[in-house]
Amino acid sequence: MALEDALALGRLMVLDTGEHWEPEPFQVAVIDALCRGVDRVWLEIPEGNAKTTLAAAVAIIHLFFVPDADAPVAAASRDQTNVLLRQALGLVRRSPGLPERFRCFEGYRRITCPGSAGRLQVFAADAGTGDGVIPTLAILEELHRHPSLELYRTWSGKLLKRRGQILIISTAGEPGAEYEQAKTAAIEECARQGEVHREPGLTVATMPGFEMRLHALAADEDLEDLEAVKRANPLRAITIDSLQAKRSEPTWNRQHWARFTCGRPARDNDSAIAEAEWLALERELIPAGEPVAVGADFGWKHDTTALVPLWTPAPDRRVLGVPRIVVPPRDGTSTEPARVREAFIAIHRVNPITVVAMDASAGGAQIAEWLEAEPGTLEDGSPDYEQGLGVEVVEVPPTNTVQTKVYDAWMEAVRNRWIRHPFDDQLTQHVLNAIAKPVSHDRYRFDRPNPSRAARHQDRRVIDALIAGSSVHWQQTASLDDKPPPLDLSAYRITTL
Numbered sequence: 001m002a003l004e005d006a007l008a009l010g011r012l013m014v015l016d017t018g019e020h021w022e023p024e025p026f027q028v029a030v031i032d033a034l035c036r037g038v039d040r041v042w043l044e045i046p047e048g049n050a051k052t053t054l055a056a057a058v059a060i061i062h063l064f065f066v067p068d069a070d071a072p073v074a075a076a077s078r079d080q081t082n083v084l085l086r087q088a089l090g091l092v093r094r095s096p097g098l099p100e101r102f103r104c105f106e107g108y109r110r111i112t113c114p115g116s117a118g119r120l121q122v123f124a125a126d127a128g129t130g131d132g133v134i135p136t137l138a139i140l141e142e143l144h145r146h147p148s149l150e151l152y153r154t155w156s157g158k159l160l161k162r163r164g165q166i167l168i169i170s171t172a173g174e175p176g177a178e179y180e181q182a183k184t185a186a187i188e189e190c191a192r193q194g195e196v197h198r199e200p201g202l203t204v205a206t207m208p209g210f211e212m213r214l215h216a217l218a219a220d221e222d223l224e225d226l227e228a229v230k231r232a233n234p235l236r237a238i239t240i241d242s243l244q245a246k247r248s249e250p251t252w253n254r255q256h257w258a259r260f261t262c263g264r265p266a267r268d269n270d271s272a273i274a275e276a277e278w279l280a281l282e283r284e285l286i287p288a289g290e291p292v293a294v295g296a297d298f299g300w301k302h303d304t305t306a307l308v309p310l311w312t313p314a315p316d317r318r319v320l321g322v323p324r325i326v327v328p329p330r331d332g333t334s335t336e337p338a339r340v341r342e343a344f345i346a347i348h349r350v351n352p353i354t355v356v357a358m359d360a361s362a363g364g365a366q367i368a369e370w371l372e373a374e375p376g377t378l379e380d381g382s383p384d385y386e387q388g389l390g391v392e393v394v395e396v397p398p399t400n401t402v403q404t405k406v407y408d409a410w411m412e413a414v415r416n417r418w419i420r421h422p423f424d425d426q427l428t429q430h431v432l433n434a435i436a437k438p439v440s441h442d443r444y445r446f447d448r449p450n451p452s453r454a455a456r457h458q459d460r461r462v463i464d465a466l467i468a469g470s471s472v473h474w475q476q477t478a479s480l481d482d483k484p485p486p487l488d489l490s491a492y493r494i495t496t497l
Contacts, residue, residue: 216263295472
């Protein structure tokens with residue numbers, strides 16, 4: 001299929017505005033990559049840049065020119081598939097000459113082209129429903145919203161059967177999500193095997209058989225710089241004025257703006273702690289030698305074990321240390337307790353541990369016994385920490401009564417900027433992953449965003465360092481609000497009866 005022929009057919013299509021579609025340069029770049037035979041073409045672009053129109057138009061073009069075409073199109077949900085299907089049906093019905101060449105079966109979510117014996121079929125994102133498809137062009141819309149990348153992998157594995165292609169069209173996802181991990185890995189692979197070209201508002205990563213185009217602000221660009229935001233939104237209809245109007249809406253939200261308008265990966269608004277709020281806290285490291293309390297949260301088969309030091313030199317200066325995260329094998333076996341003991345010892349050698357706040361019921365009873373046991377003495381006179389650390393262990397129960405207090409104390413400290421932290425990537429990930437789970441009409445506790453323990457969801461659901469850090473924070477600071485009663489001198493006067 002020649003690019004000129006594909007664009008000529010595209011220009012015959014009539015949009016819902018009544019105008020003929022004139023593919024814009026960023027859209028032409030995608031169509032060109034497909035016409036050149038690139039196996040996998042990946043477009044990431046902010047919302048409002050006519051992604052669905054492009055997906056529908058590309059499917060129709062492919063269906064028209066490729067003999068016996070099989071063009072499955074998958075959106076993230078049933079509702080989104082209906083939007084995409086209506087867009088494709090509308091392009092066919094409104095465009096001169098196309099209704100005679102295509103047959104539309106809306107109830108079956110299908111469009112056929114008798115002249116080429118091709119078929120377009122719309123699916124919801126479910127790897128099972130797409131298993132029997134052998135695509136010539138598979139289109140995955142809003143891949144970041146798909147429940148997993150299984151459908152992408154399923155269809156990718158079948159490309160060789162008919163020399164097929166895959167087109168991904170999406171917006172940015174959530175940090176740590178499977179989609180973002182796959183995107184990062186692809187860019188790194190392109191840097192090794194091909195080329196990564198960056199310019200303001202656009203990154204193009206290529207290697208044999210693969211081309212990725214990312215329209216987004218660079219990490220050092222200001223989210224409030226509307227000229228920079230415009231560069232990441234190449235559609236002509238999006239202007240600085242329209243962006244300013246969007247920015248001025250009363251319901252404007254920074255996280256949504258960053259992700260869906262600026263192309264920056266950002267977490268959904270249900271995160272308990274906003275990314276901007278966490279990153280606005282002061283950076284500080286615990287000096288070596290300072291005694292610390294440590295919060296511990298244990299996970300043995302699926303979740304991680306997290307140990308978080310806390311140094312509190314003043315009520316308004318509560319410094320979290322670099323956490324020790326022990327990741328289980330996740331192969332059906334459990335973390336060896338020795339690895340957890342080693343993590344405690346590593347902290348203790350740098351900052352002597354005075355107390356450990358933990359939930360011993362979470363498989364930590366033996367660890368608690370070891371923590372409280374006095375260390376032995378080695379031949380050279382140094383402590384034998386294999387015998388124990390000789391520190392106090394304080395129970396922090398997992399009950400709602402206690403955990404709502406843990407939540408309240410932590411959120412108050414974040415709001416007032418009493419907490420300082422080392423800007424450690426793992427600690428930040430665990431903190432920002434957490435959601436606020438209501439336990440009554442006005443009380444909350446920290447919880448995981450995804451109940452699934454499937455391997456592909458683990459990086460998005462880990463909050464163990466937050467649980468550990470917030471537990472020891474509550475244990476160490478709960479008494480700060482308990483002011484001693486004022487001194488009553490009359491109680492000490494000697495009187496004559």
